[in-house]
Amino acid sequence: MSQPRTAVVTGAxxxxxxxxxxxxxxxxxxxxxxxxxxxxxxxxxAEIGGTPVECDVTSEPSVAALAGLVGERLDVLVNNAGGAFGSAPVAGADEEDWRRMYEVNVIGLMRVTRALLPALLASGAGTILNVGSTAGRVAYEGGAGYTAAKHGTKVVTETLRLELWDQPVRVMEIAPGMVRTDEFALVRFEGDRQKADAVYAGVAEPLVAEDVADAIGWMVTRPPHVNVDQLVIKPRAQAAQHKVHRQG
Structure with missing residues (x-):
């Protein structure tokens, strides 16, 4: 009887x-x-029959414990843990906000990947999928700390692919645009519901988390020889970071 396929999702x-x-x-x-x-x-x-793992990607011991629990073999790693903190211009930037964003979006991603790579290689057909952002491709005012961190996610992904070109592991990135979730904008604006809601004001159908998950599910279940290097996914209403159709 074959072993069940396994996956790790951070920020779950x-x-x-x-x-x-x-x-x-x-x-x-x-x-x-x-x-x-x-x-x-x-x-x-409990809902999906999985295994809960309390893990902080900014902590080396915490990530080591995750790797120990996963064991010697892993099929898919989804590096999803991330976040945006603050929206100040560079001239008024909060160093701690920038540090936190780099720590989770770049160093945390590296830490988890480094810890789980041996298990991914041991599977014979591993997949690393990093959740980036359109912010990792386009700069915008008030977003320098986050866009810098997500550009970091993108470049780490590209570098991994070059470094692992002869190994049995795929390296992918999904870059969502406007996605309405329960917490992302609220965290960014430090709990200010009015500012968080303004991000999506008038947008009839922003993406939702399930749209991105659907794309991730497709990406990681392609045949092992197929590498979806990067997939940019946006709502129809968003032509670009600065060009969003808003009604009313």
Missing amino acids: SSGIGAATARRLAAEGFHVFCAARRRDRIEALA
Whole structure:
């Protein structure tokens, strides 16, 4: 009897991460749901038959514990843990916000990938999928810290692909545009619901987490010789970062 396919999803406690965990479970993966908020990942893991792992990607011991729990073999890693903090211009930037964004979106991604790469290689056909952003491709006012971090996600992905070109592992990135989730904008604007809602004001159909999870599910289930290097996904209403159709 063959072993069940396994997947790790970081940042699985909400939004794209939780939706991705559900989608991969539906595809037949046993999912390790990794995030800091244990109550949420325990509920999610119970729902999908996965394994909850309390994990902070900014902590080396925490990531080492994740790798120990996963074991010697892993089929898919979805580096989803990330976040945007603040929207100040460079002249008024908060150093701690920038540091936190780089720590989770770039260093955390590196830390988890480094820890789990041996298990991905051992599978004989591993997949690393990094959740980037259209912010990793286009600069915009008030977003320098986040766009710099997500450009980092993009470049780390490209470098990994070059470094692992002769190994049995694929390296992919999905770059979503406007996605309405319960927490992303709210966290960015430090709980200011009015500012968070203004991001999506008048947009009839922004993407939702399930749209991105659906694309991730497709990407990681292509035949092993097919590498979807990068997939940019936006709502129809968003032609570019600065050009969004708003009604009313």
